[in-house]
Amino acid sequence: MVDLTGISPRQEYLNYLKKGELAYQVCSENGQVVFYPRVVAPISGNTNLEWKVSKGFGTVYSTTTVCPRGKEPYDVSLIDMDEGFRLMSRIESLDPMDVKIGMRVKFKVHQDDDGSDPYPVFQPAE
Numbered sequence: 547m548v549d550l551t552g553i554s555p556r557q558e559y560l561n562y563l564k565k566g567e568l569a570y571q572v573c574s575e576n577g578q579v580v581f582y583p584r585v586v587a588p589i590s591g592n593t594n595l596e597w598k599v600s601k602g603f604g605t606v607y608s609t610t611t612v613c614p615r616g617k618e619p620y621d622v623s624l625i626d627m628d629e630g631f632r633l634m635s636r637i638e639s640l641d642p643m644d645v646k647i648g649m650r651v652k653f654k655v656h657q658d659d660d661g662s663d664p665y666p667v668f669q670p671a672e
Contacts, residue, residue: 554585555571555583555584555585555595556583558583558597559582559583560663560664562597562599563655563663563664563665563666564655564657564664566654566655567599567600568599568600568602568627568653568666569583569597569598569599569600570583570597570598570600570627570629570631571583571584571587571595571596571597571598572595572596572598573587573590573592573594573595573596574592574594574595574596575590575592575594576590576592578590578592579629579630579631580595580631581627581631581632581633582633598629600627600628600629600653601628601629602652602653602654603627603628603650603651603652603653603671604625604626604627604628604650604651604653604668605625605626605628605648605649605650605651606623606624606625606626606637606645606646606647606648606649606651607623607624607625607626607632607647608623608624608647609621609622609623609624609637609645609646609647610622610623611642611643611645612642619642619643620636620642621636621637621640621642621645622634622635622636623635623636623637623645623668625651625668633666635665635666635667635668636667636668637649637651637667637668637669637670638654638656638667638668638669639669639670640669640670649670649671650670650671650672651668651669651670651671652668652669652670652671653666653667653668654666654667654668654669655667
């Protein structure tokens with residue numbers, strides 16, 4: 547039975563982000579990497595999930611530039627992290643048209659001053 551009385555996986559993930567760390571989970575029974583954080587591992591249904599902290603490096607798997615009318619274009623990318631999970635984010639400090647598939651990137655936390663939740667973004671690793 548899963549204990550749902552403690553801190554939620556989402557809140558635990560946000561707590562790591564607030565410390566400047568990108569966390570993910572690993573099933574202690576079969577080694578399956580789990581991201582986005584959950585109570586139960588997909589496919590296997592295992593509930594023994596351990597938290598680990600990523601080293602923060604990954605590779606752009608896919609990218610697109612979104613050009614909203616009247617606003618600045620921005621990048622949306624899928625990032626394959628070295629630890630074996632993929633997440634959607636954006637590459638900052640680079641023109642969105644210059645983001646390339648296969649580019650190595652490094653994690654950082656984006657935190658707005660308005661008190662909203664932090665979230666992961668990336669910058670070129672070079």
